[in-house]
Amino acid sequence: MEDDFKHLVRISRKDVDGNKKIEQALTEIKGVGLSLSRSICLTLGLNTEEKIGYTSEEEILKIEELLENPQKFDIPSWMLNRRNDYTTGDDLHLIESDLDMTLRDDLNRMKKTRSYKGRRHEVGLPVRGQRTKSTFRHSSTVGVSRSRR
Template identity: 50%
Template sequence: MEDGFKHIVRIADTDLDGNKPVIHALTGIKGIGLRLSRSIVNQLGVDGMVKLGELDDENLEKLKKFVEEEIESLPTWMLNRRKDYHTGKDLHLLNKDIDFARMLDIERMIRAKAYRGVRHARGHKVRGQRTRSTGRKGATVGVIRRKK
């Protein structure tokens, strides 16, 4: 290993492993998958198979700036929050923002008493799965045999 090697690189409030290739290391950020990380690397012109810790400071700063600020410049179909309910804009959320936005969406459905909101509130299955024999919480239900 050389002197300039960074074992841990911090991008978007996440510690990433410097021993992994750039494409795979970026997937450690919640909200960035393999397809998105490949497109980020292609957009910036960085070699995706180089280890993240071997990148020079200039490329690391480019990567950090793009992920944290300019990620919305990608095509809209790649973003994970299109036409946001509150702002109406196309956003790409990372880390805790994803969980927070999901929680707000569920609370909005519960307040509106939408079918999905009612199911969430009661703790039932939401997406149309069968509930006759699965999804039970608590004691098991079975057939009681009559004594002879």
């Protein structure tokens, strides 16, 4: 069984450390969090305590297939990271470079339409209503200087 161990496992265009447990190793893939990783293990019947280096090629192919289309395996739609997509209106789950590209496209669309969030992103200010009086100061420090006696 020791000769079946793989130190690097390639899952969905990402090299994953084979010494980690399956549940933790899947979280190395961008777009897969701990809750989705746990649901993948439960859905496919994988042992979460086993190291991912010992998994067979068939199990890895099942994991990749589930990451491609999680709705087919009855993963609930609230676990997906792109519900009600802007262009298609479908519920999607994106990983790795696809996730980066769509986030960049979303930001560019907001900037192009000159929405509030887009303008805040352009200037580099907080987008979600945080206060700016005391935080988000990037240039010179503004404050009270103590006089020395």
